[in-house]
Amino acid sequence: MGNLTADVKSHARELGFDLVGIASAEPLPEDGGRLDAWLAAGMHGTMDYMERHAGTAARPADLARGARSIVVVGLAYRWDEPEPEGTLRGRVSSYAWGTDYHKVIEDKLERLAAFLRSSGAGIARYYVDTGPLLDRAIAHRAGLGWFGKNTLLITKTGHGSYVFLGEVLTDLALEPDAPASGSCGRCRICLDQCPTGAIVAPFVVDARRCISYLTIELRGWIPLDLRPLMQTWVFGCDICQDVCPHNVLVKKGIHEEFAPRRDVAYPELIELLHIDEATYHQRFRHSAIKRAKRQGLRRNAAVALGNLKDARAVPALVRALADGDPIVRGHAAWALGQIGGRNAQAALCTRLAGENDNEVRDEIRQALAVLDGGAASGDRL
Ligand code: B12
Ligand code: SF4
Ligand code: SF4
Structure with missing residues (x-):
């Protein structure tokens, strides 16, 4: 499996992904508990799909019976801020400055899934923000990064948190990576600077205020x-x-x-x-x-x-x-x-x-x- 894991990772890099790691498809009970508490507090606001997905979000294997591993990928998106011209301008967050990331990542994930199938996988289902999965918890498990107090996954490779996440669920038994470690320490800048007070506690964003x-x-x-x-x-x-x-x-x-x-x-x-x-x-x-x-x-x-x-x-x-x-x-x-x-x-x-x-x-x-x-x-x- 060692060679296959290495092949999968190098294929993901060839497709252009900046980060790739492997997580087991075992349940994530701790993260599931946090999601349940967040939902129970109503912090998802009107995002009803979050409630509908709660059952499977922390149990990836429920999405595809027999799934054993998750290939987790990250794509860096940040560009330098262009000079604003003229007055009466609004702001759009940097993740939406270019082509829709769903499209960009899905195209690559489709090819990664095809590679897994050609390597013997019976299951190769991909998700980018679209599935009932806790992308960040899975990415953390796959060693891509750690949770910042702003809840974003901060990667370990010089891309900070300006990274989109995606994954392919597969029945191949790939070698999992070790979860990433890292911490904000005593920093709390994001909590203090959020203009609406949406980061109501470290690691908790009340979406209704975001x-x-x-x-x-x-x-x-x-x-x-x-x-x-x-x-x-x-x-x-x-x-x-x-x-x-x-x-x-x-x-x-x-x-x-x-x-x-x-x-x-x-x-x-x-x-x-x-x-x-x-x-x-x-x-x-x-x-x-x-x-x-x-x-x-x-x-x-x-x-x-x-x-x-x-x-x-x-x-x-x-x-x-x-x-x-x-x-x-x-x-x-x-x-x-x-x-x-x-x-x-x-x-x-x-x-x-x-x-x-x-x-x-x-x-x-x-x-x-x-x-x-x-x-x-x-x-x-
Ligand atoms: C719903 C959602 C939102 C909601 C709610 C955000 C939120 N923080 O929950 C809203 C609309 C507000 C939102 C905003 C944004 N989002 Co959004 N969003 C999602 C979505 C669909 C689900 C997130 C989720 O499950 N939230 C539920 C809560 C409970 O989970 P969580 O915040 O991840 O909380 C975890 C940690 O906080 C941790 N935790 C809790 N307590 C503790 C305590 C300790 C000690 C530790 C270590 C951890 C910890 O456990 C929780 C469960 O794992 C994901 C895609 C996906 N399917 O995962 C994208 C996703 C999280 N979003 C993303 C992005 C880019 C954004 C924005 C930056 C977009 C923007 N520029 O406007 C902002 C960032 C705002 C912010 N600070 O979170 C990316 C994040 C990439 C990354 N590097 O982290 C994701 C992963 C999409 C993707 N596939 O790339 N988003
Ligand atoms: S607490 Fe500081 S280091 Fe941690 S996410 Fe916020 S700003 Fe970044
Ligand atoms: S409103 Fe606050 S939590 Fe939401 S993205 Fe802006 S700074 Fe982050």
Whole structure:
């Protein structure tokens, strides 16, 4: 098996994976217990699929009877941050600057699975974020890295935590690697720097507060108290990784597929707020950003504009008050309340008179209450 294990690993490297390790497919009871506690506390928010998968997440072999080993791979994605051009720009987290990683990794995993089959495997099932598996716990067991307090897997090979994970479950009895060791020590920078306080304890992220969840997974209304804390992120968030000392010296720009596409890292917010269906599909083709859906991105753009508090965004937000989508109208109202000024106030009053949706009416009333209660920045212009 030693030779086969070595062959599998070298094949994975030939396919372009930066990291590869082998874990047994034995259950992960400790991690399963942590997942159960996390779910019981409701920290998954509206991600119902997490609950549905809870039964098998910590028992990989349940996914394929007879599976014995897991080939775990990592692909480094970080590129240097492009220079932002112009103003009124939002931010997209670095994992989504290039081609959708699911596509990139699946293509490679498919070939790795074919190699396993040609080496005698009866089972060779691959997953990338798509399966009911605890990717990080399995990667830790396979020696790829260790858990940071921000919950990310910090790798041991100079790629820090900017690494995607994937795996192939197989019935081949490959030689497992030793689990990785490593620790944050007394550092707690990520806990202190997370703008929404989502890292509620070391190794525990309450997804309901995480900007990544709020901008990507959550449909509908973003909780009012969290909107001001979201800065200008419109898709994901990199803060707890960017501040981590283990990410300072990471190798960047390894895979061309993840190179920042034009205007993706810092999207123009007004354009995003009013992006039409055709442009949305064309612009985000083969991009992970599509997961947020068009409505979600437009909503997020409104929140980001509210947080920028720049009066130049008022006309675009006023136009959004008449949008066909109540979620866009409501978040635009909130943003106008944050920016303030006579024009914003007048537009909110006019819209309130003609608005039929109760939730949007509530948003407009709250925005007007904010304006009545404090000095509006636009008045000072
Ligand atoms: C749901 C999910 C999310 C949710 C919840 C995140 C979370 N921390 O749980 C949201 C939407 C918020 C999210 C955000 C992000 N995600 Co995400 N996400 C997932 C997904 C689908 C499941 C994660 C999960 O099972 N969570 C449940 C909790 C209980 O598990 P956990 O956080 O891993 O917790 C473990 C540890 O904390 C540990 N633990 C708990 N207590 C203790 C105590 C000690 C002492 C120790 C040592 C360990 C420990 O045990 C737990 C179980 O193993 C995985 C893919 C997968 N199938 O695994 C991707 C995944 C974790 N996400 C990933 C990425 C890239 C991100 C983002 C960076 C994207 C972005 N830039 O916006 C952010 C990072 C935010 C953060 N700090 O976690 C990558 C992470 C790669 C890596 N190097 O770690 C994954 C693995 C996808 C992939 N295949 O590459 N994500
Ligand atoms: S991704 Fe952002 S919001 Fe989420 S835990 Fe990290 S710093 Fe906090
Ligand atoms: S910032 Fe510090 S505490 Fe957070 S993951 Fe990195 S080393 Fe650990």
